[in-house]
Amino acid sequence: QVRLVESGGGLVQAGGSLRLSCAASGRTFSSYNMGWFRQAPGKERDCAAAISWSGGSTYYAASVKGRFTIVRDDAKNTVYLQMNSLKPEDTAIYYCAATGNGGSSLLPLGAFQYNYWGQGTQVTVSS
Numbered sequence: 001q002v003r004l005v006e007s008g009g010g011l012v013q014a015g016g017s018l019r020l021s022c023a024a025s026g027r028t029f030s031s032y033n034m035g036w037f038r039q040a041p042g043k044e045r046d047c048a049a050a051i052s053w054s055g056g057s058t059y060y061a062a063s064v065k066g067r068f069t070i071v072r073d074d075a076k077n078t079v080y081l082q083m084n085s086l087k088p089e090d091t092a093i094y095y096c097a098a099t100g101n102g103g104s105s106l107l108p109l110g111a112f113q114y115n116y117w118g119q120g121t122q123v124t125v126s127s
Helices: none
Strands: 004-007 010-013 018-024 034-039 044-051 059-061 067-074 078-083 092-100 123-127
Touching: 004 092, 018 034, 018 092, 018 123, 034 067, 034 078, 044 067, 044 078, 059 067
Parallel strands: 010 123
Antiparallel strands: 004 018, 018 078, 034 044, 034 092, 044 059, 067 078, 092 123
């Protein structure tokens, strides 16, 4: 069982930055693939960024590539999402998610592939 708690959301002007944090409970954090998903009103929950259990693979949605960075600190059981050059279209609830690696090297990108979810944190970017 993994419990995830996000923090760091808020209101920021376009062009600004935010860093989201996701603190995980449990002693097996280093074996989990981690993802940051986001959901805007009326839209599906999509993967913005993901990182493999080893940290060796990362994924970024085309809309955030070059602006967002996902990193993990296994010593702190925490995964971060650094968001720079924010745009109004980045406004959404951001969710942290975790799933076991299942012995696979593939990085899961679908929300249905993740077993554990945080409560979400609101990010609002004003124009």
